[in-house]
Amino acid sequence: xxxxxxxxxxxxxxxxxxxxxxxxxxxxxxxxxxxxxxxxxxxxxxxxxxxxxxxxxxxxxxxxxxxxxxxxxxxxxxxxxxxxxxxxxxxxxxxxxxxxxxxxxxxxxxxxxxxxxxxxxxxxxxxxxxxxxxxxxxxxxxxxxxxxxxxxxxxxxxxxxxxxxxxxxxxxxxxxxxxxxxxxxxxxxxxxxxxxxxxxxxxxxxxxxxxxxxxxxxxxxxxxxxxxxxxxxxxxxxxxxxxxxxxxxxxxxxxxxxxxxxxxxxxxxxx
Ligand code: DGL
Numbered sequence: 001x002x003x004x005x006x007x008x009x010x011x012x013x014x015x016x017x018x019x020x021x022x023x024x025x026x027x028x029x030x031x032x033x034x035x036x037x038x039x040x041x042x043x044x045x046x047x048x049x050x051x052x053x054x055x056x057x058x059x060x061x062x063x064x065x066x067x068x069x070x071x072x073x074x075x076x077x078x079x080x081x082x083x084x085x086x087x088x089x090x091x092x093x094x095x096x097x098x099x100x101x102x103x104x105x106x107x108x109x110x111x112x113x114x115x116x117x118x119x120x121x122x123x124x125x126x127x128x129x130x131x132x133x134x135x136x137x138x139x140x141x142x143x144x145x146x147x148x149x150x151x152x153x154x155x156x157x158x159x160x161x162x163x164x165x166x167x168x169x170x171x172x173x174x175x176x177x178x179x180x181x182x183x184x185x186x187x188x189x190x191x192x193x194x195x196x197x198x199x200x201x202x203x204x205x206x207x208x209x210x211x212x213x214x215x216x217x218x219x220x221x222x223x224x225x226x227x228x229x230x231x232x233x234x235x236x237x238x239x240x241x242x243x244x245x246x247x248x249x250x251x252x253x254x255x256x257x258x259x260x261x262x263x264x265x266x267x268x269x270x271x
Pocket of ligand 1: 042044076117185187188
């Protein structure tokens with residue numbers, strides 16, 4: 001048993017889709033969340049910049065006495081999880097491998113779509129993991145850079161004209177490829193699930209990378225005997241952002257699917 005909090009971070013609000021899942025799966029775990037809202041998006045940047053930002057994120061989280069960290073960001077996971085795991089002593093997991101494995105298990109026709117940020121698609125990591133699992137599977141990848149900005153700006157409803165337009169632009173080629181499974185490889189994208197489901201209809205299974213990451217994170221905590229003792233602790237939540245807290249507080253409740261309880265504070269992490 002370990003009653004210390006877990007750390008979760010993302011370039012912005014997207015990682016809250018993983019936090020939502022963690023809150024359901026592990027109601028006794030305390031969480032320290034960092035959203036680097038001052039520098040979102042990461043997905044349009046170089047690997048070097050993504051890694052620099054990720055290290056600053058982790059160095060901030062490490063000012064708390066954490067037992068483990070979930071990188072609730074497809075972009076950081078695909079561009080640096082292996083390196084980051086070697087640099088820090090505590091257990092650190094990402095979202096790409098759990099989502100890729102879930103997709104490989106879910107597909108029936110062997111045709112998987114992947115939507116993610118440009119940096120994630122460029123890394124090729126999701127594809128490599130799926131091919132290692134099932135070499136015959138065909139994977140069709142499309143970067144969807146505008147999805148992150150739309151979500152961060154509060155445009156996620158399926159009837160929203162801007163969301164509809166972006167969905168048509170990004171998803172039409174995947175529909176033509178007759179995929180039956182779609183990886184939402186960026187943790188912001190599950191907020192667009194209604195719009196994406198509306199576009200594809202029920203024949204395409206959506207794989208939520210944040211939720212899959214949270215499931216694997218729970219398994220890891222259990223295996224390492226790091227789960228909190230439910231008799232001793234009740235969960236507390238702290239949220240840190242690198243830009244104004246107002247926008248975060250407004251949208252966080254939507255991402256979390258519940259009111260935001262706990263501290264929300266703006267911090268400086270790049271010094
Ligand atoms: N939520 C992120 C991801 O999972 C990052 C989006 C971005 O910053 O571009 O990729």
